[in-house]
Amino acid sequence: MYSKPAFLFDLDGTLVDSVYQHVLSWKDALDQEGIALSVWRIHRKIGMSGGLFTNQLLREIGEEITEERRERLRKLHAEAYRQYSDSVLPLPGAKELLKTLSAESIPWAIATSGRMETAEQNLARLDIEASGVPIITRDDVEFAKPEPDLFVAAAERLGVATNNSLVIGDSIWDMLAAQRCRALGVGLLSGGYGAEELQRAGAFRVYEDPADMLNHIDEVGGRRRNA
Amino acid sequence: MYSKPAFLFDLDGTLVDSVYQHVLSWKDALDQEGIALSVWRIHRKIGMSGGLFTNQLLREIGEEITEERRERLRKLHAEAYRQYSDSVLPLPGAKELLKTLSAESIPWAIATSGRMETAEQNLARLDIEASGVPIITRDDVEFAKPEPDLFVAAAERLGVATNNSLVIGDSIWDMLAAQRCRALGVGLLSGGYGAEELQRAGAFRVYEDPADMLNHIDEVGGRRRNA
Numbered sequence: 191m192y193s194k195p196a197f198l199f200d201l202d203g204t205l206v207d208s209v210y211q212h213v214l215s216w217k218d219a220l221d222q223e224g225i226a227l228s229v230w231r232i233h234r235k236i237g238m239s240g241g242l243f244t245n246q247l248l249r250e251i252g253e254e255i256t257e258e259r260r261e262r263l264r265k266l267h268a269e270a271y272r273q274y275s276d277s278v279l280p281l282p283g284a285k286e287l288l289k290t291l292s293a294e295s296i297p298w299a300i301a302t303s304g305r306m307e308t309a310e311q312n313l314a315r316l317d318i319e320a321s322g323v324p325i326i327t328r329d330d331v332e333f334a335k336p337e338p339d340l341f342v343a344a345a346e347r348l349g350v351a352t353n354n355s356l357v358i359g360d361s362i363w364d365m366l367a368a369q370r371c372r373a374l375g376v377g378l379l380s381g382g383y384g385a386e387e388l389q390r391a392g393a394f395r396v397y398e399d400p401a402d403m404l405n406h407i408d409e410v411g412g413r414r415r416n417a
Numbered sequence: 418m419y420s421k422p423a424f425l426f427d428l429d430g431t432l433v434d435s436v437y438q439h440v441l442s443w444k445d446a447l448d449q450e451g452i453a454l455s456v457w458r459i460h461r462k463i464g465m466s467g468g469l470f471t472n473q474l475l476r477e478i479g480e481e482i483t484e485e486r487r488e489r490l491r492k493l494h495a496e497a498y499r500q501y502s503d504s505v506l507p508l509p510g511a512k513e514l515l516k517t518l519s520a521e522s523i524p525w526a527i528a529t530s531g532r533m534e535t536a537e538q539n540l541a542r543l544d545i546e547a548s549g550v551p552i553i554t555r556d557d558v559e560f561a562k563p564e565p566d567l568f569v570a571a572a573e574r575l576g577v578a579t580n581n582s583l584v585i586g587d588s589i590w591d592m593l594a595a596q597r598c599r600a601l602g603v604g605l606l607s608g609g610y611g612a613e614e615l616q617r618a619g620a621f622r623v624y625e626d627p628a629d630m631l632n633h634i635d636e637v638g639g640r641r642r643n644a
Contacts, residue, residue: 210444210456213437214501221504228508228626229437230609274441277448281455382457384611399455 195411196350197291198341198373201302203237203360203381205284205400206312210382211274212236212267216243219266225253233382237361239303239334240264271308280315281380283401288316290404296412297348299324301340303363324348336363338371345371356410358403365391376410378403422638423577424518425568425600428529430464430587430608432511432627433539437609438501439463439494443470446493452480460609464588466530466561467491498535507542508607510628515543517631523639524575526551528567530590551575563590565598572598583637585630589618603637605630 203209213233220227227247235243244263248255291298302309306327310320324347331339338352345352357368360381368375369392377388380399388396395410397403407413430436440460447454454474462470471490475482518525529536533554537547551574558566565579572579584595587608595602596619604615607626615623622637624630634640 207455207457210437210440210460214441214504217437217504226506228434228607230434230607233437233609277441277444279453380455380457382460382609384614386613387611 194296194354195374196345196348196355197296197298197412198344198352198355198357199288199298199300200237200357200359200361200364201300201309201312202304204358204364204378205281205288205300206278206315207281207380208275208278208312209233209236209360209380211278212271215267215270215274218270219263220247222266223259223263225251227251237303237335237359237363237381239328240267242334268308275311278312278315281378281399281401283399283404285316287400287404287407288318290407291412294412297350299326299344299348301326301344301357303328303334303340305329335361336366336370338367338373341367341373342371345373360388362387362391365393368392374410376403421523421581422601423572423575423582424523424525424639425571425579425582425584426515426525426527427464427584427586427588427591428527428536428539429531431585431591431605432508432515432527433505433542434508434607435502435505435539436460436463436587436607438505439498442494442497442501445497446490447474449493450486450490452478454478464530464562464586464590464608466555467494469561495535502538505539505542508605508626508628510626510631512543514627514631514634515545517634518639521639524577526553526571526575528553528571528584530555530561530567532556562588563593563597565594565600568594568600569598572600587615589614592618592620595619601637603630 199205216232217229244260245255306329309327313320326340326343328334331343333339341357342352345355352371352373355373356376357364357373358376360378365375365388375393377393377396378399385396426432443459444456471487472482533556536554540547553567553570555561558570560566568584569579572582580599582600583603584591584600585603587605592602592615602620604620604623605626612623
């Protein structure tokens, strides 16, 4: 087995600081549908695909799941998020981390549960053209996280094996998906989950944010030259 | 030592579902002051007094702390929170938990790092008149959490000892303050911290939210009759 891993990144909460805005956007959407749900429970589901997310939440509280309702919630969330998204910024070190990997010719890709529409805005914040990097979105696969399909597709796009890849994410769904495809999960605290939550979900290493990960890149196979 | 504890409650994130709205209100305020800070870092400081919160954050990022700046941030936060606070609701089980304690003649009080102005709105959501219950706010003490003064004052108001009290809160600052005054900390996940974060800060028991705590009230000294 090759020992120089490829880096497969989640986007929201991992490279851009958008989790809390997504949380309150879902809260607004659910409120408008008359569904009362505590905000922390929404936070704990974030990072799943939107469809799975609403299915799970509705099932947990015993509400009816219909295709119309799921679609309404998706639209209400997108509308609400547009109002919150002005304040979304790249996470500290995100641009530098990606630049460093590129400079070292280390393969990396992005795999997000979001749609290309929203992903493009986030990539722009990272000064990245969507056409210039390998990016897999919800539009490209049948099943999103915690299914491993997004990361499997990202590895395929790079021509690498998932069992020789790192999956870098902020949510336990990223860590579960990493294990499912035998990648190693690296957890970041920047999505607002606790370190132990990520470790329990299988993270083999946890950092605060991309800047902290870049500072410790040697620990996870990001060193490619003698030093 | 008496073994039937009094219950001293935090308010935001413990009885009302307001933490995430406070987090983004602080983010808006800091943005307006030109201070770039990741949202999860703001979340991790929430529950401290506003003054201490801004001191700590500004010190961590090496920004200048002046009285004017602290006051500006306080006002900007209050303005932003007014826009977010429409969506704030009581947490599941909060009203029932307080009613059950009252019905059992178990002494309880509220101790919040917030000011009476915002506390009153939150109490109204719980159908509580501020004049009718023992409530200690930031206005009443010199030092707020993680100092234990708020809980000490709440216990004094009830005529009980802190070392015979439970402190129920959602943040690690509540748990640290509980230990400082030899109360037992009960952590709730409803503020969005992980269970292990609360346990590491000294929580002797952790529940999801007030409803979950009420379901397990016998575990923490809330049973006063033979059953």
